[in-house]
Amino acid sequence: MGVAVRSIRHALTRLFAGLTAALVAGCLLIGSWHANSDRSATLRGATAKLPVRDGRLTFVPPRLPEQFLLYVADRVPAGDPVEYVPADLALCGPGVRKNTWWGRLLWAQYRLAPRRMACGAAARWRVYLGAVPPGVPATDRWSDSFALVQVRG
Numbered sequence: 519m520g521v522a523v524r525s526i527r528h529a530l531t532r533l534f535a536g537l538t539a540a541l542v543a544g545c546l547l548i549g550s551w552h553a554n555s556d557r558s559a560t561l562r563g564a565t566a567k568l569p570v571r572d573g574r575l576t577f578v579p580p581r582l583p584e585q586f587l588l589y590v591a592d593r594v595p596a597g598d599p600v601e602y603v604p605a606d607l608a609l610c611g612p613g614v615r616k617n618t619w620w621g622r623l624l625w626a627q628y629r630l631a632p633r634r635m636a637c638g639a640a641a642r643w644r645v646y647l648g649a650v651p652p653g654v655p656a657t658d659r660w661s662d663s664f665a666l667v668q669v670r671g
Contacts, residue, residue, distance in 0.1 A: 582622045582647070586664045587629045593666060594643050599636030601669070602626060605648025622647060644669050 594600060604623055626647065627635060636642075646654065646665040659665045 582625055582629075583661075583664065586660050587626065589660055590643075590645055590666050591630055594630070594633055596632050598633055598642045599640055600630065600633045600643045600645055601636055601638070601641035603644055603646045605663075639670075642668065642670055 644667045650665040
């Protein structure tokens with residue numbers, strides 16, 4: 519009787535091990551399928567927001583006056599450190615209040631390369647983007663929203 523019980527026990531163990539492996543494999547397969555369909559939906563949603571014209575992806579530069587960028591590029595020597603001061607972004611401060619200026623800031627840095635970005639005392643120039651503080655002299659203002667100030671010589 520002992521041999522028969524052992525052989526039944528062994529057969530049941532193998533059966534349950536096979537069922538467990540099949541169940542785990544099935545769960546992994548279904549989970550993988552759901553993850554791929556969720557990822558596809560996310561990618562479709564993100565692609566729907568991209569600017570497309572005639573079936574082609576188009577790049578729309580952020581609204582930043584090209585004339586102001588040319589004005590800055592004419593006055594700031596290549597390689598000089600520049601601090602960018604966007605209207606509602608504490609770039610060199612302790613944190614960001616809003617992120618509406620990130621695209622414009624990166625566009626300004628790209629257009630004004632090779633002038634490197636700096637903060638505080640390391641900057642030789644300060645570029646105000648979007649709001650110019652009252653203390654900036656009229657001679658340094660390009661408009662009410664944009665200014666270029668030489669902070670050290």
